[in-house]
Amino acid sequence: MxxxxxxxxxxxxxxxxxxxxxxxxxxxxxxxxxxxMDFQAKILRTQRRKWGLLLLALFLFAGIGFFSLIWFEGNWLVREYINILSAFMEDVKAFGRLRVGLELLWQQYVWSFLGIAFSWVLFDGIHHKMFIKD
Structure with missing residues (x-):
């Protein structure tokens, strides 16, 4: 008083x-x-709250948009999904042939690649030990 x-x-x-x-x-x-009063903590809390609200609004907007897309264009999406899936299956067959070819090349040349990589690492290490002075 x-x-x-x-x-x-x-x-x-x-x-x-x-x-x-x-x-x-x-x-x-x-x-x-x-x-x-810790003003830095208040500033950080305000910034986190702002970004949190922005992220929440983004998730809310994306959820409403995705729900609307499914609600209004659901049949079209199912047809397109089936078309994409069938095209993907055709690509998988082509990738299967490519994979077999790559496995054949790997079996043929793996020891050569490993030898080159091993000698590169070995000689590079020797080179750096010879020229680096403490």
């Missing part, structure tokens, strides 16, 4: 006793020091 009276006098431009004003300042400083 005394602080409110003092604040009322302060805003009415009435003179205030210097000791009372000093006590009020000390009381305010004690309150600030007892519960300091």
């Amino acid at each position: 005394q602080e409110m009276d003092m604040l009322n006098r302060l805003f009415r431009d009435e003179p205030i006793n210097e000791d009372s004003l000093q006590q009020m300042k000390m009381g305010i400083m004690n309150q600030i020091l007892a519960k300091p």
Whole structure:
């Protein structure tokens, strides 16, 4: 009550006793020091909240859009899915032949590739040990 009276006098431009004003300042400083405000944490919390709301709105919009697409164009989507799946199965057959060819090449040339890679790693390591000085 005394602080409110003092604040009322302060805003009415009435003179205030210097000791009372000093006590009020000390009381305010004690309150600030007892519960300091972490502004960086508040800023980070606000930014996280903003991005969280944006992400929530994005998910909500995507969900409503996907639901609308299925609701209104469901039959067309099923037909297109079947067409894409059949085309994919044709591609899988072609990839199967390609895979057999790659396996044949791998069986033929794997030891050559491994020999080249091993010698590269070995000689590169020797080269760096000879020229790096501590």
